[in-house]
Structures are given as structure tokens and as C-alpha cells.
Amino acid sequence: MIECQNDYNGATMHNVLEILENIQNAIVALLYEDGTPIEAKGVGRRVLDMVHMLYNSEMGNKGFAYDGEKTLFTVGPLPGTKLEFPVVVENLSSNRTARGGIPEGVETKRSRRPPQSKSYIVKINYATKIPIQAIFKALQGQDSDQFHEAVRVLDILLRQHAAKQGCLLVRQCFFHNDPRNFISIGGGVLGCRGFHSSFRATQAGLSLNMDVTTTMIVRPGKVVDFLLENQNARSMREIDWVKAKRTLKSLRIKSFPSNQEHKIIGLSERSCGEQRFSLRQKSGGSPGETVEITVYNYYAKHHRIEVNQSYDYPCLDVGKPKRPVYIPLELCELLPLQRYTKALSNLQRASLVEKSRQKPQDRMKSLTDALKQSNYSADPVINSTGITISTTFTQVEGWILDPPKLKFGNGGDLLPRGGRWNFNNKTFVEPTQITCWAIVNFSARCDTNNLSRDLVRCSQAKGMRLDKPYKVIEERPEFRRAPPPVRVEKMFENIKRELPGPPYFLLCILPERKNSDIYGPWKRKCLVDFGIVTQCLAPAKVNDQYLTNLLLKINAKMGGMNSLLSVEYMHSIPLVSQTPTIIIGMDVSHGAPGRSDAPSIAAVVSSRKWPLVSRYRASVRSQSSRVEMIDGLFKPVAPGKDEGMIRELLEDFYQCTPKLKPDNIIIFRDGVSESQFNQVLNIELEQIMEACKFLDETWKPKFVVIVAQKTHHTKFFQTKSDYNVPPGTIIDSQVCHPKYNDFYLCAQNGPIGTTRPTHYHVLLDQIGFSADELQELVHSLSYVYQRSTNAISVVAPICYAHLAAAQMGQFIKFDDASDTTSNHSGSTSGGVNQLPRLHEKVCSSMFFC
Structure with a gap:
């Protein structure tokens, strides 16, 4: 057991139900004096502030919360259901224009009043009472469809309070114009540190969730x-x-x-x-x-x-x-506090991550300071609701799960310590043999002779049989400045000339670290056109540790296994090893901000060779941009023919398991918010059930559906400790949902910064796991990630789905959609460019590892 502090602050709810039940919703219309609607953003708050100052008595001396757009909330009714107020606002930002493109400052016939004032008409119409009762039903564990609508009102109170303090508002995140909060990440871009603040229903009651957060702004x-x-x-x-x-x-x-x-x-x-x-x-x-x-x-x-x-x-x-x-x-x-919404470069992203890190005690101090600076107790509208906010962290108790024992080659077992292990003096549990392979070098400065010699030596120590490369193929100098697809094409012409036949494996040395322009065209050529497994690297410093990490990926891609769970090896995972079970991970990857032409990439991975839970394959499709729900799980295109992703994975399970259908299907879904949980069940799970029925009408497997959330704002801190919570920490009380089955897990070791737990929500469990059994399974699946010697922050199937989506997303050159060729159905679906099929030689491999 571990005692933790959580970055929730309790919101005291003594005798506030009656007050909150009187919160009413009104629709606000902001018009110019000629009756045309105001379209400019950012004007509304200043106009409504002027209304409050000039017409407070006409509004019944009531404070209000304004969402910045069209909605106004008041505690108690306004004097009338329809109100109208004329307002003149001074010193608003001016965009005065004149015909002919004259510079600003030139007087025109349109300047009929002082240049820094404008007249507006504000119309307020009563809409409805807010179902605040939904919050109290949720706190008591009752179903309430209106909970999100009701708690939104309270969150808008926080937004308005922050707006009055001059903060930049990004949803429920607030950023002060304080140079002490700025960190330079290059390119004229600053990281601006602020805080997130929102209300949540928990087992401990209504709570205020606060966390440190960072957004990008342009340097003023x-x-x-x-x-x-x-x-x-x-x-x-x-x-x-x-x-x-x-x-x-x-x-x-x-x-x-x-x-x-x-x-x-x-x-x-x-x-x-x-x-x-x-x-x-x-x-x-x-x-x-x-x-x-x-x-x-x-x-x-x-x-x-x-x-x-x-x-x-x-x-x-x-x-x-x-x-x-x-x-x-x-x-x-x-001007200050303007968001930078363009995609960051790799160097900017790395700088942001490094400079945004905070040790647990530093983060706690930042949160304490943010709460003091917010000074919610001084806000008259918040006070009028009867809510008071505690200034201390919530105390919670957590449990630490023991790490699972791992199986290595030659019968060796190991119990990880601190969420970590290594392969010193150990061999892979299932090493592969690689005979015909070659090294290709895209003009990188690299001693390929030493690299190949050391790689062969390290592979032998891990039990792999890696022969010497047949050839090292260097890029010809005249093609070094050619476009990436041309360089790749020319390299394959060299491969065909230099090698006696198709290689079994290609080691590719890239000239740039991180995302080289060659990476996407190279992967596509290898995996789609030729069916060759490939591993890319851009070595800066090569040592045995680097080569061992490289071999972890190569062995997994080539069909081997680096390590297994001992309970997996011994077929003793509760409810999984006794009944044919397939484990599925699902994720959707979206394009960079501002790229509406880039389709979203949906990836689904599934476990293979039951009763193993460490080996996976992937199915990937593209879909409409920014669409989170996966629409390609079930795609009947003709009688008896389904081209959906689930059919592909289920048939693979049937083929690689001795002709068995899975009786249990465990689904891990990443990247969806709480408001989308019903869609996961009603849209995605429904497709999966239809795909099962399509294959065999009499087949009725049992389902478990678990959503994993990483992008939340909950952190845990050890009481009287400068260190992160230990790996394996489980929190399943007090700050969890009052009704639903959810828990927080910190599976990973957090040596740098503050550990972010993964929040798991069990939406459906037809199999009948106990809480302990399910938590142990989730914890164990954080240890089966084949390319790492650390427990990872989220279960491996989700990580693999994310990797598969990211890698196949590189196949499409989105800047020119006409370049896209070959799709699953032979044509585009709804105008979305489809991804190419992987070659049959590699489609079942862990190419994404």
C-alpha cells in the first residue's frame, strides 16, 4: 500500500444543491448597431462586461457566467425573459478599413465617431434551467445523461474567472502573461506554462482537477x-x-x-x-x-x-x-499570449519536452502557486453558487502490484526491478535466423564494417544466428540531392544489381536522425512492393547497448520473441490461458494541426498464436480527417465478403491457432474521451460483433472493452517524498468514478519529470474478471512490449497500434494526394486516399516494432 497525494482539490458541496438548481441558461446575441451579428471573436467578453457595469440593476443585480460565444448562465432568473441593452465600448481593437488599401490612421467618411469606440446591441433571451441535479445523481452513482451539460456550467465559471485575470484560454487551460512562465524552444516560439482546472465527479464528491500544462505561443x-x-x-x-x-x-x-x-x-x-x-x-x-x-x-x-x-x-x-x-x-x-498552432519541428518538440519537465515536488509547488494565484474564493459569481474550493491536495491510498516474472532463452527467468530489466548474460526466448541480408547506406557517415561486425557479435550473444551481410550497398554520389522517392528507387536498382536474389532483411542507414525524408518512401518500397523486412537507423554513437536495442526490434520484426511473461509461457493467465482469447488494441492517428487534407489513420492490432499474449499483427486503414471513431472494422462489400479490419485479424487468429475461434475478445481502445464512451460501444463494438456474426452466425464470443486514457490531468505524488510513485502503483478509489469501473495505473518507472498514470475505464466485461485479475492482466501487458526493456506507460497492444498507424501514415505523401495509389477496395472511399496493401510476406509480421 502507498499513501499518495492527488492533484484534485475538493469542492465543498455543503447546502449548495438548492442554489445550484436555480442556475439558468440564456442565449446571447451580440449585434452591431445596424443589427448585423458580430463575427469577430474576443469581442463578446468586453461587451458583456460593459453590460454588467452599466445595467447591473436592470439585470436584477445578478452575476453571470459567459462562455465567450452565445451562452450566458445566471444564478436565479433574470428580471425578464427577453432583455435588450445598447452598449458603446471604448478602446476595442480597431480594424478600420477604407477603399483603395490605405494605411491605418487615415480618416474616412466611415469614421462617424471617435475611432476607438463602437456601438453594440446585446439581446439576452431566456433558454432553460440547467439540470444541476444531474451532478448530484452522478455523485450518488446514478446514470445521468445530462451530467456533462451540467458540469460544463461550473467549468465556464472557472473560464470566466481566468478571463477576468487576462489569461489566454485554451478550453479548460489557463495561461498568464508572465515571462517567468515562458520557455524558448526556438524558431520564435515559446512554451507558455499554465494550468488546467476543471470539475469532476469522483467517489469523494465533486472535485476540482488541477494540473500544470504547456501551450505554444509566438514570441511577442x-x-x-x-x-x-x-x-x-x-x-x-x-x-x-x-x-x-x-x-x-x-x-x-x-x-x-x-x-x-x-x-x-x-x-x-x-x-x-x-x-x-x-x-x-x-x-x-x-x-x-x-x-x-x-x-x-x-x-x-x-x-x-x-x-x-x-x-x-x-x-x-x-x-x-x-x-x-x-x-x-x-x-x-x-501582441503577447497568441497561440502558435503550426506543427513543431523535431528539434522544437524535443526542446519543449526537455524544458517542460518538472520533478514531482516542483510540480506540486507550481500547482499550489496556481491555486493561490487563481484566488477562486474572491470571485463573486463562484461564491454565489455556494461552492468553496479546498486549498489542499486530496489524500488517496494506492496499491503497488508486484512486477510479473519474465521468461528468457535457455530457461532463464528474471524478476524486473523498478520496472526495468536488461539482457546482460541472457538470450532471446525465441531467436531468429537471418541468412541473406544486406546493408544499404544513404550517404551517412558510418563505419559499416565495424557496424556489421559488432552487430553479428552481439546477435550471437543473444542467441540469434545473424550471418555476415552479403553486401554493403552505398548510395551513388550523383543521387544524394535527388528527391527522396528517386533516391529510394535508385537504391533498389543497385540492390537488384548487387545481390543474387531478393534479400531476407535490409538494414538501412539514414543520413539524418529523427524523421528523415527517406524513411517513408523506403519503408513503403520495402513493405509494399517487395515484402522485405527492414530496420532503419541513424547512428550517432554505436555501442553494445545501442546494438542490443536494435536487435530487440530486428528479432521481433523477423518473427522472434525477445521475452515472454512466465505466466504466459506456463499457460496460467487467469481466464485467458484456459479459453481461446484474442487481445485487440485500437488507435487512431490524426494529421498535424492545420492539415485538413491529411486523412486520419486507424490501426488495429491483435494477438497471435494463443495462448501467447506477446505476439501481434496489425491491420491499418485511412479514414476521413479528424474522425475518431473507426469506420473500417466491418466492411461488407458483397454477399459473403467482408473487407473490414476485424475479419482480417480473426482469420489470422484462426489460421495461426489450431483452427480455433476466440471465445473471449479483450479490446483496448486508446484516444477517446469520456463523452465518446457510448460511441465506442454503439459504433465500434457493434461493428466487431457484426464481423463475428458475418463469419459464423452461431459464434457468440464474450467481450471486454477497456478504454485507456493518457491525455488527462491527474497526477499522483508520494507523501513526504521527492520521488515519483513506484512502478506498479494502482489507484482505484476516492478519485475514481462514483459508479463505473475505472482505475489509474503507473506501470512505468519515472526517473525524469512527473509520472503520468494511465486511466483505464472498463466499459464492458462479459468474461467476468475480478478487479484484481483485470488489474494484474493490464499491468502484465505493460511488460510485453518487445522493443523495450522497461515497463511502458500503457498496454503494449495500444502502443503497437500507435506505431503501426504512424509508420503506415508515412506511406502517403499528403502534400500531393494524386501520388497515392493502390487501395484496399480498388477505389477511394468517400474521397479518402486509402493506404496500400502490405506485401503478403510481411503483412503478418510485427513490421511496426
């Missing part, structure tokens, strides 16, 4: 400085203006000398010194003739500012598509 300051850093340019001459336009679009700036705020919509077509616009000159008190003038000359003549630095470069366009407004670059500064 001069636009020119940001562009130079973002593109790693030494001068403005080196800037790629097409890329700059994409990066700057929708960012907000402050311009000088007017000190006004604007949103960037693009860049001018010509340079500041050449871009002209029509300026109507004044003659006495009336408008005079219209003259053409450049942006540069306008600022020099009318503002006495010579923008020499911007003379040869585009201006920022802050107007509207048909009414441009131009401002020279050097007169603009980026």
Missing part, C-alpha cells in the same frame, strides 16, 4: 525579429515571404504610432516602396481630389516616419479581403 515583440528567428534567417533578404504569410495570418499586432491593435489577414502584393493606394486629400473642410501614393511616401509625408527597413519588403495587410489596409513591417509588434 517586433514582427521582423519574429520572422528572422522563425525562419533562421540572418537578414530580411533571406525571408521566404510565402511561408511568412502562412505563419503570420490571423496573428494580432499593435501598430505605431497609432498604438492600435489589428489582425493580420495577409501581405501586400508589392513592397512598401511600390505598393500604392488612393488617398483623398482635404481641401479646406471638404474632400478634395484623389491622388495615388505609395505606403512609404505616405508615412514619410504624413507621419514623418521613414520606414527604410521595410522599403523593399511587403507590408502587413490588416484590412478585409476587398478593403486592404497596409502597415509597414517595422511599425508592428506582435
